[in-house]
Amino acid sequence: MELKKVKGNTYYISPDFIDLGLYRLNKEQCLLIDSGFHKTVKNEIIPFMEMNNMTVKGVLCTHGHIDHAGGNNLLKMTYNAQIAAPYVENMLGENSYNMYVLSDNLRFRVFGDTIPDFSYKTDIVINPDYNDFYFLGVDFKVIKIYGHSPYQIGYITPDNVAYLGDVLLSERMIRMTKLPYIFDVGNDLASKENLKTLECDQYILSHKGVYDNIDSLIDQNIDHINSRIEILVDILRQPKCFEDYTADIVKTLGINADLRKIVYLQRTVRSYLSYFQENNLVDAYLDKNRILFIKK
Ligand SMILES: [Zn+2]
Numbered sequence: 399m400e401l402k403k404v405k406g407n408t409y410y411i412s413p414d415f416i417d418l419g420l421y422r423l424n425k426e427q428c429l430l431i432d433s434g435f436h437k438t439v440k441n442e443i444i445p446f447m448e449m450n451n452m453t454v455k456g457v458l459c460t461h462g463h464i465d466h467a468g469g470n471n472l473l474k475m476t477y478n479a480q481i482a483a484p485y486v487e488n489m490l491g492e493n494s495y496n497m498y499v500l501s502d503n504l505r506f507r508v509f510g511d512t513i514p515d516f517s518y519k520t521d522i523v524i525n526p527d528y529n530d531f532y533f534l535g536v537d538f539k540v541i542k543i544y545g546h547s548p549y550q551i552g553y554i555t556p557d558n559v560a561y562l563g564d565v566l567l568s569e570r571m572i573r574m575t576k577l578p579y580i581f582d583v584g585n586d587l588a589s590k591e592n593l594k595t596l597e598c599d600q601y602i603l604s605h606k607g608v609y610d611n612i613d614s615l616i617d618q619n620i621d622h623i624n625s626r627i628e629i630l631v632d633i634l635r636q637p638k639c640f641e642d643y644t645a646d647i648v649k650t651l652g653i654n655a656d657l658r659k660i661v662y663l664q665r666t667v668r669s670y671l672s673y674f675q676e677n678n679l680v681d682a683y684l685d686k687n688r689i690l691f692i693k694k
Contacts, residue, residue: 399446404600404608406557413442416465417606419458419553419561421536429456429534430473431553431561432466432604439469444476456534459483459520460563461547462490466604471518480521482533486549488520524551541596545586546579560598564605565589566615571605572622576651579666583623583673590620630670631679634693643667643691 401409401420409420409428416438419431433439447453454477459467462483470491473479483491524531524540526549531538541552543565552562565586567575580586593616601609609615633646644667648655655663671691674680682691 399442401450402608404557404559404602406555406559408555408557408559408600410602410608411443411446412606413438413446415606416604417602417608418604419555419602421555423455423534423536426452427455428452429458429479429536430454431458431602432460432563433457433469433473435465435468436472437468439472439476443469444472447477453477454479456480456482458531458533458538458553459487459491460543460552460561460604461550462487463547463564466563467491467518474518480534481518482522482524482531483520484524484549484551485526487547488523490547491518491520493517541593543589543593545582545584545589548581550589554596554598558599559602560596560600561602562593562604562612565593566603566612566619567605567622568603568607569615569618572618575622576653577626577647577663577666578623579662580623580669581665583627583669584676587620587623590616590623627670627673627679630667631674631693634674634680634691637683637685637690637692639688639690640664640667640671643671 399411399413401411403409407422409422410417411420413434416434418434420428422428434443454473456479457470457473459482470481474481528540531540537556539554541554541560543550543552543563546564550563550565552560552565554560567578593612601612629650630647633643633650638646644660644664647667671680675682679694680691681694682689
């Protein structure tokens with residue numbers, strides 16, 4: 399792993415499959431934008447910091463997903479790093495119970511043993527009305543990118559470089575992701591569209607890469623979601639209960655699913671169904687005590 403410069407004091411590092419923002423406070427100290435998985439911090443970030451004589455003074459979290467915030471606790475224990483996370487997103491990481499509540503899944507043990515390492519306490523909660531966030535002596539601008547996760551936010555560094563979390567996927571990731579994970583489809587589409595008003599010098603995506611211009615990528619991401627909406631609504635030409643609907647989506651999109659993937663997928667399918675009902679695309683009715691969904 400190497401330190402890659404974007405502009406001024408703004409850098410990024412690329413452990414396993416994520417690009418993390420790194421802002422240098424001085425020669426020896428930095429803060430990270432997202433931390434990655436717990437194992438990423440343990441196996442890659444801490445050895446990297448040791449090799450480069452650097453310490454992590456803080457973490458700015460975009461959202462509470464395990465691949466973005468899973469390493470927070472270890473950075474806090476190792477460097478006494480300050481953890482700042484957006485409202486609600488901070489609760490996702492506090493304990494597995496909150497995770498279950500917010501993902502509205504059964505308390506299956508599908509997350510394996512990742513949860514105990516994942517939990518962390520947030521030092522500073524970034525409230526939804528913040529447009530700026532002053533952290534460890536640095537003034538960051540806050541970009542509201544709700545949708546993928548309830549209160550996901552991005553950050554613009556003083557070098558006018560934006561770190562955009564999971565609101566956009568790279569072209570390669572779009573091709574690989576058959577049904578992107580979304581918590582609120584309406585908010586997600588609006589957040590993507592709003593990115594067109596940004597005038598940053600460069601943009602870092604978590605998954606992944608650095609871009610000078612994101613105009614065409616925004617459209618590709620919106621087109622991808624709209625194409626999923628079309629396919630998912632079309633499947634409901636015949637009435638279906640939730641379980642059968644999810645199974646049909648897996649088959650139609652050719653998703654290679656196991657139990658764990660299906661649990662995540664069900665959360666996404668519920669988000670799409672909510673969006674369809676909000677937009678009068680789909681109706682629901684009761685049949686022999688089963689809720690059936692049908693295209694309008
Ligand atoms: Zn995410």
